[in-house]
Amino acid sequence: MLAEKRRLRTLLRQQRRALSVQDVKKNSQRIAVRLCAQAMFHRARQIFLYSPDENEVNTEGLWQEARRQGKYVYYPRVTADKQQVEFVRRHDNEPLIPGVFDILVPPGEDLLTNVSRTDLVLIPGVGFDQDGHRLGRGRGYYDRALSGALAGALRVGLAHECQVVSHVPVDPHDERVDYIVTEKRLIACVGTGVEKDA
DSSP, X not given: OHHHHHHHHHHHHHHHHTSOHHHHHHHHHHHHHHHHTSHHHHHOSEEEOOOOOTTOOOOXXXXXXXXXXXXXXXXXXXXXXXXXXXXXXXXXXXXXXXXXXXXXXXXXXXXXXXXXXXXXXXXXXXXXXXXXXXXXXXXXXXXXXXXXTTTTSEEEEEOOGGGBOSXXXXXXXXXXXXXXXXXXXXXXXXXXXXXXXX
């Protein structure tokens, strides 16, 4: 299983890195438009974004729209000991700063206290399948967060279409997403137990 994940992770990261700056920008804009048109985006009081790395879908447009709608926006921040991830609120006019692994994070200490079923967690990944299985980077930060601090929130994977594959190998601790949004479609993942009324 580990070797299968490693092979797929290497292949998909190569494909994503091969995307041009223009492709990433265009795809990210289309994904933002598609997601912002969904009821689940409008319903959310809190939205969880991420700072993109290695040609991941850019979330700056989603940040702008979320702030325009008056939502609370949080970003993941890896703790100094690199063991866990915490979620920090980003305030207006607050620039992101480099954190652990040089990924940009909010500078403050306004940490997440609770989540609800309408809150929206937007999740990057190396790969996804239509059952909602996600292949991450292998550190398990999101799996632990989704089963812990973010349990109960609606989970949406953001991906370039080339990252959606027929099958992602999974371990028992791997957490699934409820939806996947690409530049071409919105995928309501099968069997996640969430009522599909995006």
